[in-house]
Each structure stands twice: as structure tokens, then as C-alpha cells.
Amino acid sequence: MTQKLVIIGAGMASGRVIETLVETDSDAYDITLFNAEPRGNYNRIMLSPVLCGEKTYEDIVTHDDDWYAQHGVTCRFGEHVVAIDPELKVVEGQNGHVPYDKLVIATGSAPFIIPVPGKDLPGVITYRDLDDTNAMIDAAGEGKRAVVIGGGLLGLEAAAGLAERGMDVTVVHLMGHLMERQLDEAAGYLLRRDLEKRGITIRTQASTKAIIGDGRAEAVLLEGDETLPADLVVMAVGIRPETRLATDAGLDVARGIEVNAQMQTSDPDVFAVGECVEFDGNLFGLVAPLYDQAKVLAHALLDQADAFVVKDVATKLKVTGCDLFSAGDFAEGEGREDIVLRDPSKGIYKRLVIEEDRLVGAVMYGDTADGNWFFQLIKDGTEIDEMRDTLIFGPAYQGGDTSDPLSAVAALPPEAEICGCNGICKGTITDAIANGATDLAAIKATTKASASCGTCTGLVEQVLQVTLGDAFELPTAQPICTCCDLTHEDVRRLIKSQELKSQDAVWQELGWKTRNGCHVCRPAVNFYLLADWPLEYQDDPQSRFVNERKHANIQKDGTFSVVPRMWGGITNPSELRAIADAADKYNVPTVKVTGGQRIDLLGVRGEDLPAIWADLNKAGLVSGHAYSKGLRTVKTCVGTDHCRFGTQDSTGLGIKLEQALWGSWTPHKVKLGVSGCPRNCAEATCKDIGIICVDSGYQVSVAGAAGMDVKETERLCDVTSEQEAIDVTIAFVQLYRENAKYLDRAYKWVAKVGLDWVQERIADLDERARLIQAFELSQSIYRKDPWAEHVQTKAAQYQPMANLTLEAAE
């Protein structure tokens, strides 16, 4: 029969408990979930990408409202629990009592606040949850100063995030080197150097005496009476289990709530899980053991045998560019031996600690690819005597195998852990592959591997590659070209987050291996820069393919084609006369009507381009951008003006859209269609954006294709007014500009990010307004006729620089 289960705290551990319960036996419990935060379970490991702006809250939600509703979980979010009465078996919330048969306490941890004067001033923020993160984002600002107290994992992630947001950051750390619990001094030094390179100031052996300020934090006072000015103070010195409710309820509490191996507290009907518990003298802060606990607890609640055991955990830091790994115990001691490998030029440091022929600890900085292999040796207590000499070079050097980069992964045994967060081992992934999972998404869905913090994504892909061989194509790890090691997505993200605003900044900071890129990467980088920094970055014609540089399409015989713009496909006799005159004057051999309702003059000589443009300009004609990765054409039908079926002024809307969008650069070309009724004479439903007018308004659909792929558009949304139709279209174009990979047409991009995501962003009115504003800002630079500009300033470059035919003949 169904029992009542109350859970206090919606964190990652309790989230996993609920998942396991509803998957195993959804009828066993009626679940009520309290959470003091006004939201459900999200992936807290990902707060630092949110802080530095690489991700948003929406990206890191684990369970949304729908999910809770679907699984019948009663949510009491934003409500504090006042007390637990274990006698009556009742939980007292702010808004009323809830009786329980079984209770789970998952209150997590609270940040440790160092007891100094000024600790409660406004402007002093801890770093634990989304509200803290948002508070930091709000307080952050270009050029403002932040002091982070605490140089451990959390403090450094906060510092890096704030620095990426343009703040001047100082880290104050009590100990002699950073992350002293996870790193030795040498690795701590390299970490410090890398952080300092990003402009973060590090103060070690520095103790905070007070936070001073009048009404809000203004400076941090150190022991020794030095003051560090600060607009924002982040307190990240550590956490302590949140045990107040348990203590008040009379449960056994030491540092944390004491539990047995079934996660049961001193009251048999009350369980605890996560960062609030203490087991066997241990506290827990990393996600892997929490998930183990969650599984054990779910089994205990379902009367299945299971027991929690403490395992070694490995640490990775999620700060881009700081690649570190540590596992096991690496303190020096009697009978312990070190193996050290350094490569100063590459900033690589590796140290293994060996005791009695077994690996007991590993610290690595700069190259952590073999981390999991070492971690496995530590966990298994493998005898390493035989491979001692080559051990530090990693698995690639063991067993005679040479330098195949995949052999490290191939060498891992099935029980080797791949995904630390979810405790997924290689065998589970190879089983999933045997059952038909052939790509990363399928592995994520079936095993949860790489579904939490994502640092193991590369490993999972390597397992796929080793297992499937040629049948698996590495999808994400593909660098743009041989000039760099980064993917398009990485480069886009880093240009935004590191605020790289020039090509030189990109080459330098992202480690380009060539002087200034090549014909593959440079056009992409040029686009990313101008899309993200329209005011700061100037479009570089020399990074564009000939068509975009010359504002005309090169033909196979080296001549060009010229297509003037006809707004919405509408023209008039004087424009047509000007086109005819130009065709005569420049001996244009072919005049063709295009599929986008324009007129194409084919076969114009390169030298004649400025002159023919000047002539067309005089008749009021401008570039039709028939050559650009940008807005091409808006194809329309005649709409209400002439057609007896027309429901709206489709031509008028087409003209307005074209006038708003023209001149903008996009990842690939963008074509629009506007049809005045569902008969769809403008063939709008195979365009990048297609609008169908109906009696009730406008159906906006996107992501169609009519090229090598043919695909019908998908409905983005329905709107009632013309202005909304324009707004939604602009917002979509800007979202595409900000996020898509260079040379992905809109339909390819939408397939990657999902229509749902696009719809959500566009439906969010604040986001829509932001997108429109960002687009308008960019258009303040780019909404102009490049032909006129070239006629005025660059005409000479279309002519030969010199004519030596005469001289040579002399």
C-alpha cells in the first residue's frame, strides 16, 4: 500500500533518490518535497558555467515542474521547514503540517562564514546556490573589484567566473598554496600561474581580519592591516552540514547527521542523504558519493538490500584552461616514493605517489588525459611493480602498445569508471553500445554518463570510438581545422566568455598554431567576432571569401554576377529601365530571373563592378546581397492588395522584414518567404523563415530547407499582429547569429539545439527584447549598401594595380 514519504531539500542527492524510486516502483510512495529555494532540483555542479555566462539556469535544470507533476511529486518550493516531530511523524512547514510514514532529510550544507566583523554587511555573498550565483552576477561589473575569501575549489570557480565577467578579482587564501586539499605545491603553483595570467590576483597565507564598509562592504582588511578595496566580497572558505532540523528533532548529530550504511538516522523512520550526513566519521561534498548514497537510500526505502561504502574520489577543476586532476593520498611520508614528470614549456606536471608497490595518489596539471586510468589503479590497488618505469607515461606505454591516443581508453577494464559524477563504468557504456546506442546523446539517455558535469564527454566519445571503430564519427571533438584544437562551439563560447574582440586576441588566447588562421577558420572567426562584438570589432574583408569581399558572385570563368535588391520582390518601370540600361552598357551576356524574385545580371567583368553599381545606385537600387551569408531575399505573394484569397498584406510585411534585416551577416545565408494565405504561393514553408498569413494573424515557422536537403519548416509560434511577426523574426535571426556554428544553415542549427529551446527563448519576452536590441545595435553598423561604399572608397582596388604589358614590350 502507498506510504507517505516527505523529503526536505531538493538537491542533487534527493533528486536522484526520487528518480530511482519512481523508476523502480512508482506506487510505493506518495512523495512531498520541501525546498527552501523557490525551485526544484538543478545541477549545482554547473553553477560556475552559469556564473561566467557560459550557461543559463535553464540549461542546468534537472527536474522541471512538468517532471514533478508527471511523477506525482507534491512540491512545496520556497517554503522553509520549521520543525520535525518524530513522535507524531509530522513535518511542520511554514504553510502547514505534512504527516509522513518515512522522512528523508536532505538539507545539504551551509556555507561556512568566518566570524569576522562585517561578515553580515550587504555585498558579502556566499557561493552555494543559484540565488548566490545570481547575486554575484548582479553585483559583477566591468572594472569593479571583487575579493574572494577562500582558494579552494568553490572559491576559485567563483573567482574565475567573476574575472570572466570583467571584474578585478583578488583571492585571499589562508594556506600556502591553492586547493591544498587536492593539490601539492607544484600543481598549486601552476594553477596559481594560470589564474594570474587571467588577471586574478592571488594572496596566499593571508588571513582576513575584518570586512569594512559603511552600510555595505567596501574593503577587506587583512591580518597585518593591509586593506583590499572591494565592491563585492565572496565568502567561499568551506561548507558545513546543515543539521539544525535534525538536532532540534533529537536525532544523533555529530558534525553531520549520523547515518548507518542504509542512510538511516537514529530514528528508524527518518533517513538522511547528501552533504548533511556523516557516515563513519566522513563528510561528503562531491557528487559521486552522494549519488551512491541516493541509490542506497532508494533501495532501503523499497526494502531492498544495499549498503553504502566510502570510496576514493577524484577531483577536477571546472575552470577553462586550468586542467587539473587529483586522486587518492599524495602526502609525503615514510615508505612513500614519488615519480615526477615535468614539461615546463607546456606547463605540465605529473606526480605519482607509490607505497608498497601500489599507487596511492596522483596529482596532475596541464595534461590530465590519463587521470582516470591512474584513478583506477589506485582504487583497485593494482600491483605496479612491472610497469613502474613507464607508469608515469600512462597506459599508452604499457603492454607494448605505442602512441595510439585511443589505446589508453582501450586499455581500461570494463569496471573502470568513466563518469565520476554518476559512477558509470566503461562496461555499462559498452553494454549500452551493444544494445544499440551509437552516439553521445544515446549514451547520455541510457546510462546518464556525461549527463552531469560533462567533463567526461571526451572519454565517452573515445569509448564509442574504440568500441564502434569506423562506425562512429567523432561529432563534437572535431577542431575547426588544423590551425587549432578547438571546436567551433568552443571558439564561440570562449570569444564570448573571455571577451576576445580581435583576431589577434583569438589567435593568441586560443592557441592558434598558425600566424593568422587559414581559409577555413578565419572566415568563421571573423563572423563570430562581428556577431558578438558589433561595435568593438570591425569586419575584415580579407577574411571573407571572394563573393563577400567583392559583393558579387564569382562565376566559373572569373566574371561576376550582379543582383540588385528588390524589396519583397516589388519593382517598377524605372528600376527595370536602369537594369536594362546597365545590361546594355556593360555587355551583360545573360539576364536571368532568380528563384527569389530578383533579376540577376550574369557575366560582369570584375573591373566593371564599381561602375555598374554606381549606375544602379543612381536609380535607387542597392546590393541584393545575393552573394552573402546574410539576408538574401524575402519572397512574397501579392496578398490582400490583389489576391482574392489573401488574408493579410503579405507583400507589405515582406518589404518591412527585408528592410529590417538587410545587410546583416549570419552564419549562413538566410531566405524568407511570406505567403498571404495557406495556399502558400511564396513557398514560405521551405525557407529558413516562412510566414503564412491567416485570418487570425501570422504563423511564423522556421528551419526549412530546399537545397541538397528538402525540409518543411517547423512552427515557431503564431502571432496576431504584424509587429509581433517582425519581432519574432528578428529575434530568431539574432538567436541564430549568436549561437550557430559558421556555415550551419538555420535548419541544421535548430536540429542541434532543438526547436523547444528556440521557442522558449523567443517566447521569453525579456529575452526577445534583448535579442531585438542586440540585432538593432549590430544593424546600426551593417544596415547599409556595400555597393555605394565600395564605389566611393574602394573603386581603385577593382582595377589592375599596374599595366606592364607596354613596358615589357619595350
Next chain:
Amino acid sequence: MNWIDIGHIDDIPLRGARKIKTALGCVALFRTSETEVFAASDTCPHKGGPLSEGIIHGQSITCPLHNWVFDLNTGQANGEDGQIATYPVRIEGDRILIDGAKLVAQSAA
């Protein structure tokens, strides 16, 4: 040697190219950096693409038609069986000089 002054270095945009007409056909001048200019045939040996319209990177030029990449030092196509003629160029102050004798001599050869 017959050095002919063909123009100011800033007549060619940085990482851009211009052509000159010669008795041998069009020769392209590639400005690979602030003070570095190469001269080579403008015509791609593959299918005649105009190399002066390509993208210049490092000391290489990518043909705009099918992306053959030529090393401007040697004229050799990267990984393809093809080569373009290269010509001596000199920068004197701001001026670009090309060896006119070479252009004629080669045509005679």
C-alpha cells in the same frame, strides 16, 4: 634585373591582393604582412581560378574556386600536383618593385 616601381605598399590591403597586367598574363601581388609582398601568377593551374581573389593566410594563398592552397615562397600547391610561377619582388621604403626583366625573360623561355 630591371626593377619596376609598381606602386605604394598601401595600395594593397593587408592580407589582400592586387593584380598587374603583364605580357605573361595577370600576375598577382599578395601582401602577407605589413612589410611582406609576394608576386605570383594570378591563374590557378587547376581550373584557372583568379588567385588574387583568394584568402591569404601566413605565406599561403587559397584559390577561391576549389580551395587549392599554394605556398607563395615556392608556388607549390599543398598536397596537389600543381605549381604557380613566382616572381622576385622588393620593397624599398613604401614602394613595391618587381623584376620586369624576369617577366619578359620567362616569356622568352
